[in-house]
Amino acid sequence: MADMNRGNRPLSPHLQVYRPQITSVTSIFTRITGNALIVGTLLIVWWFLAAAKGPEAYARADWVLTSWLGDAVMFASLWALWYHTLAGIRHLIWDSVHGLELATAERLGLAVIAGSGILTVLTAIIV
DSSP, rough: OOTTTTGGGSOOOTTTTOOOOOOHHHHHHHHHHHHHHHHHHHHHHHHHHHHOOOOHHHHHHHHHTSHHHHHHHHHHHHHHHHHHHHHHHHHHHHHTTOSOOHHHHHHHHHHHHHHHHHHHHHHHHOO
């Protein structure tokens, strides 16, 4: 028989009562950075196509990519690339059935966040 009190109780915990954990936040950011990398990739492809098309098209694309907004997007894309790479390595560790304890998983999440920031700054300085 159907449950008659279905409408009087919540179906699942909602965002107002759920406390985000480092593992859930880093997982969400992994998805966001994966999609954000598409934007950076499209800009680089546009730049290459403009270079192949001619000097006027290249000058326009180069102006956009070397403007302050283009620099900000490329820096954010660099961070997204490092973050997504380190999060992928973390998932490979988890796939090998290591680091699944709560404390270790939290440390790995913090390492992904800190490592991506450090590697982004180092890459920007070196390159």
